[in-house]
Amino acid sequence: MTFINDVAKLFGAPITSAEIAAFLATQPEYRVGKQIDGDQHIISKEGGFELVFREIPSASRRHPQYRSLAAVFLFSSEAEEYKEFSGQLPFGFSFQDSRQDLIAKRHPDRTWVIGRGRVPVTYPNPSSDSWRTEFFNIHVHYLGDGRVHSLQLTPPAEFASEMAPPTWQELALMPDQKLAAIQLYREEHGANVVEAKKAVDEYIAGAAS
Structure with a gap:
């Protein structure tokens, strides 16, 4: 994991630092994107990665050295286009693995759904799973088909411990939670009891079925 280990050591390094320049000198062709709303990206389509530099709070946007490495996408x-x-990859992961393959290799520390938040690992078709290590967190983002x-x-x-509240669909499939599912459906849809x-x-x- 030479790339990952090396780049993880650079979190917090300014975009103009010698450390970032030395790292990029060992990588395939890349381009530096324009600064937008405090963020700036270094993109290597050939190398299949992207470095995200984020403005340090309260720092002046006029000074690029205040934008530091905050995330890396592989x-x-x-x-x-990549x-x-x-x-x-960490934990023996592969891009060819299915979500179930990844979970079997290492149980995730967090499962996430965009628009809902943290959900149980059993939640169908989540947006991402995340794992913690000593030197970095890793988040696997899925397409709609997994x-x-x-x-x-x-x-x-x-990771925050709070879980997103269950949906009426989840409540409907839980033992003894059908009435709660009906009530939640009514609240969300303005339906009467019979409709819900x-x-x-x-x-x-x-x-x-």
Whole structure:
């Protein structure tokens, strides 16, 4: 994992630093993007990676040295315009792995759905799974069909423990939670009890078929 180990040591390094320049000198062709809303990206389509530099809070945007490395993306062949990142991945992961393959290799520390937040690992078709290591966190982002789109590395940090509240669909499939599912459906859709019960019953029947 030479690439990952090397780049993880650079989190917090300014975009204009000698450390960043030395690292990029060992990598395939890349381009430096324009600064937009405090962020600046260094993109290597040939190398299959992207470095994201973020403005340090309260720092002046006039000084690029205040934008430091905050995230690294490693792309699979599913990402348009990028060659697949060819370096070694953590935990024996592969871009060809399915989500179930990844989970079998190492149980995730967090599962996430965009627009909902943290959910149980059993949640179907999540947006991403995340794992913690001593030197970085790794987030695997999925396409809608479960294939791996990219891996994102960020500085090591604890994940929030709060889980997103269950949806009415999840409640409907939980033991003794059908009434809660009906009530939540009513609140979300402005439905009466009969309409909500019908919707919940149809969902349960469809899930069982």
